[in-house]
Amino acid sequence: MISTIFAFINAAIIQSIPLLFGATGEIITEKSGNLNLGIPGIMYMGGISGIIGGYIYEHSTASPNAALCIIIPLLSSIVGSLLLALIYSFLTVTLRVNQNVTGLALTTFGIGIGNFFGGSLLSFFGETGSISLIKTGQCFKASLPFANKLGLFGKTFLSFGFLTYLAIIIALVTSYFLNRTRAGLSLRSVGENPATADAAGINVTKYKYLSTLIGGAIAGLGGLYFVMDYTGGAWTNNGFGDRGWLAIAIVIFAIWRPTTAIFSSFLFGGLYILCIYIPGLSSSAKELINMLPYVVTILVLVIISMRKKRENQPPASLGLSYFREER
Amino acid sequence: MAVNEKHIKEPLFHITKRTDIPKLTAWGIRLIAVLAALIVSALVIVTITSYNPIEVYIKMFEGSFGSERKFFILLQNTAMLLCVSLAVTPAFKMKFWNLGAEGQVLVGGLSSAACMFYAKDSLPSWLLIIIMLVTSILSGVIWGVLPAVFKAIWRTNESLFTLMMNYVAMQLVSFFIMVWVPNGSSVMGVLNQRSECGWLPTIFGQKYALNIIIVAVLTVVMFVYLHFSKQGYEISVVGESENTARYVGINVKKVIIRTMVISGAICGLTGFLLVSGTNHTVSKELAGGMGFTAIMVSWLAKFEPSMMIFTSMFIVFLQKGAGEIATAFRLNESVSDILTGIIIFFIIGSEFFINYKINMRSKHKEAE
Numbered sequence: 034m035i036s037t038i039f040a041f042i043n044a045a046i047i048q049s050i051p052l053l054f055g056a057t058g059e060i061i062t063e064k065s066g067n068l069n070l071g072i073p074g075i076m077y078m079g080g081i082s083g084i085i086g087g088y089i090y091e092h093s094t095a096s097p098n099a100a101l102c103i104i105i106p107l108l109s110s111i112v113g114s115l116l117l118a119l120i121y122s123f124l125t126v127t128l129r130v131n132q133n134v135t136g137l138a139l140t141t142f143g144i145g146i147g148n149f150f151g152g153s154l155l156s157f158f159g160e161t162g163s164i165s166l167i168k169t170g171q172c173f174k175a176s177l178p179f180a181n182k183l184g185l186f187g188k189t190f191l192s193f194g195f196l197t198y199l200a201i202i203i204a205l206v207t208s209y210f211l212n213r214t215r216a217g218l219s220l221r222s223v224g225e226n227p228a229t230a231d232a233a234g235i236n237v238t239k240y241k242y243l244s245t246l247i248g249g250a251i252a253g254l255g256g257l258y259f260v261m262d263y264t265g266g267a268w269t270n271n272g273f274g275d276r277g278w279l280a281i282a283i284v285i286f287a288i289w290r291p292t293t294a295i296f297s298s299f300l301f302g303g304l305y306i307l308c309i310y311i312p313g314l315s316s317s318a319k320e321l322i323n324m325l326p327y328v329v330t331i332l333v334l335v336i337i338s339m340r341k342k343r344e345n346q347p348p349a350s351l352g353l354s355y356f357r358e359e360r
Numbered sequence: 361m362a363v364n365e366k367h368i369k370e371p372l373f374h375i376t377k378r379t380d381i382p383k384l385t386a387w388g389i390r391l392i393a394v395l396a397a398l399i400v401s402a403l404v405i406v407t408i409t410s411y412n413p414i415e416v417y418i419k420m421f422e423g424s425f426g427s428e429r430k431f432f433i434l435l436q437n438t439a440m441l442l443c444v445s446l447a448v449t450p451a452f453k454m455k456f457w458n459l460g461a462e463g464q465v466l467v468g469g470l471s472s473a474a475c476m477f478y479a480k481d482s483l484p485s486w487l488l489i490i491i492m493l494v495t496s497i498l499s500g501v502i503w504g505v506l507p508a509v510f511k512a513i514w515r516t517n518e519s520l521f522t523l524m525m526n527y528v529a530m531q532l533v534s535f536f537i538m539v540w541v542p543n544g545s546s547v548m549g550v551l552n553q554r555s556e557c558g559w560l561p562t563i564f565g566q567k568y569a570l571n572i573i574i575v576a577v578l579t580v581v582m583f584v585y586l587h588f589s590k591q592g593y594e595i596s597v598v599g600e601s602e603n604t605a606r607y608v609g610i611n612v613k614k615v616i617i618r619t620m621v622i623s624g625a626i627c628g629l630t631g632f633l634l635v636s637g638t639n640h641t642v643s644k645e646l647a648g649g650m651g652f653t654a655i656m657v658s659w660l661a662k663f664e665p666s667m668m669i670f671t672s673m674f675i676v677f678l679q680k681g682a683g684e685i686a687t688a689f690r691l692n693e694s695v696s697d698i699l700t701g702i703i704i705f706f707i708i709g710s711e712f713f714i715n716y717k718i719n720m721r722s723k724h725k726e727a728e
Contacts, residue, residue: 068519070459120705128712133457133519134659137652138704145697152692157408270694278527285520317538324531327524334524338516347517352457358376 041303041310043188046197047263049302051076051273053200054255055280056287056294057207062248063284064211065241066224066350067125070136072252073277074143075117079253080260081147082106082113084268087169087261088154102172103195106261114253115246117143122245126238129354140277147256151268163267170266173258196258201295203251208291220244224348227355237355255280279305282330288337288345301326378717386714393710397703404702405695416685423684424677434673434680436568436638439575440630442672444647444654446575446582446665447626450619452655453586453663454599456511460522462651463529464503464624466644468496468631470533472558473551473642476635477540481555488558493632500628501621503529508620512613526651530644537643548641559640571637578626583665595619627651656704678703 055076062069069075086109091097121139124130154164174194211217222230223240231237259273260266283301287293304326308319337345402413424434444461451458472492479488503525510516537548552558563569586592598605598615605612634646657675661667682696 070523124705124709128709129716130708130711131659133459134656134708135705137459137655138701138708141649141652141697142701142705145694145701148694149692149698152694275527278523281520282524285524315538317535320531320535320538324528324535327527327531331521331524331528334521335510335514335516338510338514341514347520351517352519356375356377 037310039188041306043192044306044309045299045303046190046193047302048305049298050193050197050200051255051259051263051276052280052283052301053204053294053298054258055252055277056283056298057200057204057291058248058250058252058255059281059284060248060287060289060291060294061207061211061220061251062245063289063351064220064224064348065244066227066348066353066355067122067241067245068132068136068352069118069121069139069245069248070133070281071117071121071139071143072136072249072281073275074140074147075114075249075252076143076256076259076277076280077147077273078117078143078256079110079114079250080256080273081150081268082253083110083257084164084166084260084266085109085113085150085154087166087266088158088164091166091168092158097168099172099175102169106169106173106257110253110257111250114249114256117253118246118249121249122242125354126241126245129356132352132354144271147273148270151270154268163269166261166266168266170261170264173261174265194258194262196254196262199254200258203254204291204295211291221348224350227350228357231355231357241355252277252280279326282326285347286330286333288333289347373718373720375716375718377715381714389710389713390707393706394703397706400706401699401702404698417681419685419688420678420681423681426684430680432568434676435572437676437680438669438673439568439572440634440638441650441654441657441676442668443575443578443630443633444627444650445657445661445668445672446578447623447630448651448654449582449658449663449665449668450586450592450595451623452599452658454595454616454619456508456616456620457519458504458507458522458620458623459519459655460503460507460525460651461623461627461654462647462649463522463526464500464627465631465634465647465651466526466529466533467503468500468628469635469642469646470529470536470631471495471499471628472632472635473548474536476551476558476640479558481552481557483557485555485557485559489636492558492636493629496632496635497625497628500626500631501624504620504624504627505617508617512616533642533644533646548643550640552640558636568638571633574633578629579665579669586663586665591615591618656708660704660707675700 055072058075059069059072062072083106087102087106090101090105117139120142121135124135125132151164155161173196176192176194209217211221219230219235220240222233223235223237227237230240255276256273259276260268264272279301283294283297286301287297304322308314308322311322314322398417402417405411405413405416423430425431444465447464448458448461472495475488475492475495479491483491504522507516507518507521507525510521511518541548586595594605594610594615597608597610598612602612605615630650631646635642639646653675654672657668657672661671678700679696682699683693685691686693686695
């Protein structure tokens with residue numbers, strides 16, 4: 034029984050990491066007033082870019098170096114995500130196009146790129162079969178050497194690859210940045226009321242761009258984690274599923290707070306796999322359990338809007354473009 | 361002060377809003393955007409596949425117009441996409457971001473399928489069709505009006521609310537399929553295959569003709585509703601400025617809820633058409649992302665029902681064409697999503713040049 038619970042906790046943590054990356058990225062983005070619905074696409078892009086980078090490296094040398102096995106996919110993943118985030122910020126910030134339309138188009142585009150290259154990367158190199166980067170996957174999965182010697186505790190909490198800890202660190206740093214630094218304050222003011230921020234001398238465009246780009250890169254790491262650590266360097270089309278939307282749900286559930294997002298991701302990750310751990314569950318009941326995260330998110334959304342507590346509201350200018358000359 | 365003024369650098373250009381652009385110029389700009397998008401797409405195709413892009417575009421054309429059957433499928437898909445686009449349009453005109461069309465269509469389809477599943481062939485087909493129609497529309501309304509009520513009363517963020525409702529609907533569909541198909545294959549077969557009870561009748565020898573006619577009528581109705589009715593006018597006023605609307609005595613809450621009832625109802629109707637008139641079964645992919653594509657269709661057409669006929673056909677054409685390319689050149693099907701994405705980026709980007717004017721720094725001032 035105890036070991037089942039620990040196994041569940043372990044599995045829930047693994048599930049929560051892509052969600053946490055996505056949610057942290059989206060929180061930073063939304064704090065600038067950009068509702069980036071392209072996050073699911075960016076996460077696919079982050080995953081496939083990592084795969085492409087890793088694949089090219091792994092196939093160019095006979096004996097892949099462990100450090101490069103991590104650095105190359107990491108960098109290519111970030112570049113890929115930045116590219117999509119750049120498209121989004123250029124269209125919404127510079128060209129002031131509608132954010133919802135841009136975001137949804139970006140998601141279509143990103144998932145398309147992911148599935149396209151995932152499905153035909155091998156044929157470009159004249160190979161057949163499915164992508165599997167075993168060596169790179171191992172490097173990403175490598176955990177602390179003494180983790181397994183620490184018994185159940187070590188197995189449950191310390192047996193993860195470095196991206197897991199990175200996700201939590203990024204969330205904590207983001208929280209510190211948003212609440213304790215001058216730049217974080219400026220960023221929040223841009224999201225609340227860009228006209229006021231502009232009048233106060235804050236460069237609205239710069240903040241919107243930077244937060245969307247950095248947020249996109251962080252979200253992309255979620256995709257990278259999924260393909261490298263979770264699946265061990267393999268790609269299946271649409272394998273990432275609707276985790277990107279779940280990440281957006283977490284942003285609401287965590288009421289735009291990165292530290293809360295850590296626990297929310299864990300909760301949602303747990304709900305994602307809960308049905309496997311409940312014995313004797315019918316397959317129809319499993320579908321209802323999978324509905325829970327979304328229902329809970331709606332409830333949170335409704336409750337925060339009813340209670341009208343100032344600090345729990347979405348950024349006031351969320352979803353709106355800013356044009357200085359408009360009153 | 362005079363000394364200071366010399367040092368102020370005028371920016372290279374500054375941007376002003378324009379409201380008086382002639383329609384012809386606006387559509388000219390959009391056309392240029394499409395052409396630019398096609399050129400960029402061609403470059404992408406060449407770099408990743410090294411095929412001749414002209415050949416690829418010809419194949420693309422064949423995907424939609426290659427045969428009579430393909431053409432009718434194009435029309436049918438256009439009709440369905442157009443129907444969802446018509447549904448979301450009144451809400452968007454009101455600046456209510458209904459991102460939940462996908463879910464509203466799904467519950468509509470699910471209700472239709474439920475009627476077919478439980479009634480089997482115990483009812484005459486016409487009666488069953490009417491029951492299906494009513495339940496589909498009702499469930500679509502429920503799915504749509506729920507976020508609207510919360511938006512109207514508590515100002516709950518509607519785009520996030522409706523977005524989440526999509527996934528609730530999807531899981532609901534999965535749940536019912538699991539209940540109805542107990543063998544665990546999780547695929548619902550064609551309902552009432554033998555009796556064809558609850559299937560929309562075939563007219564003019566074309567299976568989808570009735571779907572297309574219904575949507576065509578709906579387009580006209582929506583056009584009239586938005587342009588020539590009092591309610592349509594109220595929607596535009598609320599969309600322009602809620603304060604103005606309140607000032608002139610429009611009950612904003614009522615308008616929000618009423619409009620979402622309409623939006624949800626049409627989505628439910630689409631679900632009905634998809635189940636009764638097209639697929640005769642239900643799955644999680646019934647709406648197939650149309651709820652999201654419809655948002656782009658409606659927006660590209662500037663919320664104008666008559667223009668939506670073209671934009672929806674254009675998007676379906678792209679998808680069909682890209683599917684054809686994929687099979688012809690043995691590429692992955694997702695190439696269609698990439699091309700659609702690129703083209704939409706260009707078109708939405710071009711809106712900037714329609715709505716704003718770039719004023720370059722005037723030369724003579726620099727000379728001073």
